[in-house]
Amino acid sequence: MTEKQSGPAPDNHWLVRPSTIRILWILFIAMLAATVVAQLFVEPHASFGIDGWLGFAAIFGFSSCALMVVVAKLLGYILKRPEGHYDD
Amino acid sequence: MTIDMVPPGLIMIVAALLIALTRGTVRTAIVLAAPLLTLWAVFQVPDGVSLSAPFLGYNIELIEGSSVRRLFATVFSIMAFAGGLYSFRTARGVELAAAFAYAGGSIGVAFSGDLISFFLFWEWMAIFSTIVILSGGSAAARAAAFRYALVHFLGGVILMVGIAALYVQTGSVDVAAMKATDFASWMVLIGILINAAAPPLSSWLPDAYPESSPTGMVFLSAYTTKTAVLALILLFPGEKVLVFVGLYMAVYGIMYALLENDARRILAYSIVNQVGFMVTGIGIGTEMAINGAAAHAFAHIIYKALLLMSAGVVLHRTGKSRCTDLGGLFRTMPITAFCGIIGALAISGVPLTSGFTTKTMISEAAALEHLPVVWFILAAASAGVFLHAGIKFPWFVFFQKDSGMRPKDAPWNMGLAMALLSALCILLGVYPEPLYAMLPYPTDFHAYKGYKLVFYLQLLLFSGLAFFLLLPLMRRTRTVCLDTDWIYRKGGKAVGGALTRVISSGYQGASAAVQGFLGKGQATISGLVGHERRLGSSWAIGTSVLWVLVLLVGYAVIYTLR
Incomplete structure (x- = not known):
């Protein structure tokens, strides 16, 4: 949704038009907000206290993903090898 | 043996033989009918031992029924049908036959009442899964199949040692719950964990599976690891070490999948990740946790096969499976993309899919047991699943950039197989009660509670936000990742190589020393019997014989060590 068209033959499929992508982002952000607001309308529940806080899952989900991406990126510097690494 | 009870695994194995012998319509009929017949036979298996036979002085129990055994055998049969439907037009005969024999072996394991028949079917699976990988046909597939076979036969030996030790200790080889407390039980546990793709040998799975054919990997993803999950449920429920093993697997799978470029290898890593959830559940060991592990295995087999079918169609149509080569395929492959997205949503545990109604059981079990660390890691791993499989797979294959390729959509049979599994993913998501009724313990679990819905929707949607915001950090590179298979x-x-160098330099030194010694000896002898020429020449022959012998031994040593 965010990446610019960089392919050899940019076409005009409605799904890749910048206007569509803008609408998709707006819808997406609205959904994000709605899931947090919805928490106010359901019975509160917490197994460990903190998991019942408003927007906890949102922050937890976002930050754990960010952490995993960054750690994977760092691991990549150690673990990544060119594709032919195991070929003789 | 009564006539109304046919061993379900046997049906698949006989079918495999017939598939190998037939061609055309007859073969297709067998491929499609045998799994359905097997499914029927699975439902006929009563609780308790219903078929036993004497074997090497021990009464082996070939068929022992219980709800969890039938649950796994059921999904194994469904999977054989869907896999057969997906494969029958393109897969080679040998691959189809091997895949069915392999599936039959896994059903055999599922109903084994003792560890001897368990072991026989276990090794049977190792043999025929190796043939499925070999059927990939490339040199890389042959090499990967060889490595796969090495790891699995090593696992088999460890398991065998464990079973034999168990028999010596207890005099019984019944499949019964135990704890890893001594040498015998540890060996059994390690042997099973190797097949579950647990660390440190988890790399056999992402090494070998992606080298198989587009159709082969669909079968491979279902049986070996999930048979190991069933074995852990039967043999090691509540074994605490499994909690750590499982959590490690869940995180390991995400990390490596994030670094991976090949779409089918991403999905292979995510098998390890998903099996990690199940292994954690088995380690927690409560009724709800075991239920969760079993239910999740059932759901996982279906959505993982669906994802691999989707990736398989792409590989079949384009010959490519690397994210760097793919992109933009949604334009001409809407069915494949749609079904792939359903599978991706299911693996992520999005509400209304089978992942949500099964995986959340394991998390809830962790919460009820007051295991906050386990619960938070599982929640983070759930977010990570959405990141590495839920969005990453469809995004890089079907959207991302426009690769310029405009391949045709799935052939009808592949499309039909994907539609069937997509429907099951949704059905189990909106109406999981029939699955819950098959679980090992009675349950009144309700996945759809307001707070759970809100929690998981927040978790997943904000993971999605993280994915799109962090895309620049996830640029695909044409690389592989080092793992323990190194x-x-x-x-x-x-x-x-180092040993060869050490030995050859040592050999050179030694040979110089020997030469010097022999030369001295010869001189001494010549000095003693110098005037007798015939004796002198016979010593020279003796020296050369000795030389040849030394060379041969040296050669043999170096050759063996190489």
């Missing part, structure tokens, strides 16, 4: 792919060679 030890036997490169490390062994390095050690062998």
Whole structure:
């Protein structure tokens, strides 16, 4: 949704038009907000206290993903090898 | 043996033989009918031992029924049907036959009442899964199949040692719950964990499976690891070490999948990740946790096969499976993309899919047992699943950039197989009660509670936000990642090379010393019997014989060590 068209033959499929992508982002952000607001309308529940806080899952989900991406990126510097690494 | 009870695994194995012998319509009929017949037979298996036979002085129990055994055998049969439907027009005969024999072996394991028949079917699976990988046909597939076979036969030996030790200790080889407390039970546990793709040998799975054919990997993803999950449920429920093993697997799978470029290898890593959830559940060991592990295995087999079918169609149509080569395929492959997205949503545990109604059981079990660390890691791993499989797979394959390729959509049979599994993913998501009724313990679990819905929707949607905001950090590179398979792919060679160098230099030194010694001896003898020429020449022949012998031994040693 965010990446610019960089392919050899940019076409005009409605799904890749910048206007569509803008609408998709707006819808997406609205959904994000709605899931947090919805928490106010359901019975509160917490197994460990903190998991019942408003927007906890949102922050937890976002930050754990960010952490995993960054750690994977760092691991990549150690673990990544060119594709032919195991070929003789 | 009564006539109304046919061993379900046997049906698949006979079908495999017939598939190998037939062609055309007859073969297709067998491929499609045998799994359905097997499914029927699975439902006929009563609780308790219903078929036993004497074997090497021990009464082996070939068929022992229980709800969890039937649950796994059921999904194994469904999977054989869907896999057969997906494969029958393109897969080679040998691959189809091997896949059915392999599936039959897994059903055999599922109903084994004792560890001897369990072991026989276990090794049967190892043999025929190796043939499925070999059927990939490329040189890389042959090499990967060889490595796969090495790891699995090593696992088999460890398991065998454990079973034999168990028999010596207890005099019984019944499949019964135990704890890893001594040598015998540890060996059994390690043997099973190797097949579950647990660390440190988890790399056999992402190494070998992606080298198989587009159809082969669909079968491979279902049986070996999930048979191991069933074995852990039967043999090691509540074994605490499994909690750590499982959590490690869940995180390991995400990290490596994030680094991976090949779409089918991403999905292979995510098998390890998903099996990690199940292994954690088995380690927690409560009724709800075991239920969760079993239910999740059932759901996982279906959505993982669906994802691999989707990736398989792409590979079949384009010959490519690397994210760097793919992109933008949604334009001409809407069915494949749609079904792939359903599978991706299911694996992520999005509400209304089978992942949500099964995986959340394991998390809830952790919460009820007051295991906050386990619960938070599982929640983070759930977010990570959405990141590495839920969005990453469809995004890089079907959207991302426009690769310029405009391949045709799935052939009808592949499309039909994907539609069937997509429907099951949704059905189990909106109406999981029939699955819950098959679980090992009675349950009144309700996945759809307001707070759970809100929690998981927040978790997943904000993971999605993280994905799109962090895309620049996830640029695909044409790389592979080092894993423990390095030890036997490169490390062994390095050690062998070093040994050869050490030995050859030692050999050179030694041979010089021997030569000097012999030369001295010869001089001494010549000095003693110098005037007798015939004796002198016979010593020269003796020296050369000795030389040849030394060379041969040296050669043999170096050759063996290489």
